[in-house]
Amino acid sequence: MEKDILLAWIEEGTVNIPSILFTNYKRMGLNETDIMLILQVYSFQNKGNSFPTPEELSSNMTITSGECASILRKLVQQGFISIEEGNTTEDILFEKxxxxxxxxxxxxxxxxxxxxxxxxxxxxxxxxxxxxxxKEFGRPLSPLECETLGMWMDQDHHDAVIIKAALKESVISGKLNFRYIDRILFEWKKNGIETIEQARKHGEKFRGSSRKGPIEYEKTSSNTVPFYNWLEQ
Structure with a gap:
């Protein structure tokens, strides 16, 4: 749908296409002569001439009308330009x-x-x-740990920022292992948590509940904030 809308804007002249072409024509397989001829066609169309002749195009370029005709045929064959039929209000057919x-x-x-x-x-x-x-584990990851980390991103589609947040949670909780981190990510995904702010609020909710109910937390010193024990859930 977005592509259709943008295409409509282009066709109406709303988007400044030449500047976009200048930075991308090489990647599209066009050379400088190709793009200049296309811009000449574009310019003639903006002036009301939808089907300029090779002679008209060459009058603004340093190549002959024959060269213009040859390049136009190539651009049509390669699918960069097409020739369509139109009709006037008097139903007179013309090409453009x-x-x-x-x-x-x-x-x-x-x-x-x-x-x-x-x-x-x-x-x-x-x-x-x-x-x-x-760096956090203080050693190279094992092949299984590398595979698990890759699965979190490729299969579970966890954002790298969320994975780093889960790692930080495990470090502060004193349970630095992949099983603990995996459980954190599982709980966050189950609760629709996709941002750092959501993860922070989720943790605060559980920490607040620790004063009211039997939810178990990791043992911490009196100077630290208790963290939710994800493995107990």
């Missing part, structure tokens, strides 16, 4: 260039770039998590 295939390819390119950025960020978060866990 459509840049919709170009905009669709551009949107696909931007979406792939976003996905790649997300994959890179996910990889960075994963590497950072391994480093943090090994």
């Amino acid at each position: 260039y459509s840049l919709k295939p170009l905009w669709l390819k551009l949107l696909d390119c931007l979406q792939e770039e976003k996905k790649q950025s997300q994959r890179q960020q996910s990889s960075f978060n994963e590497n950072e998590l391994y480093t943090i866990f090994e």
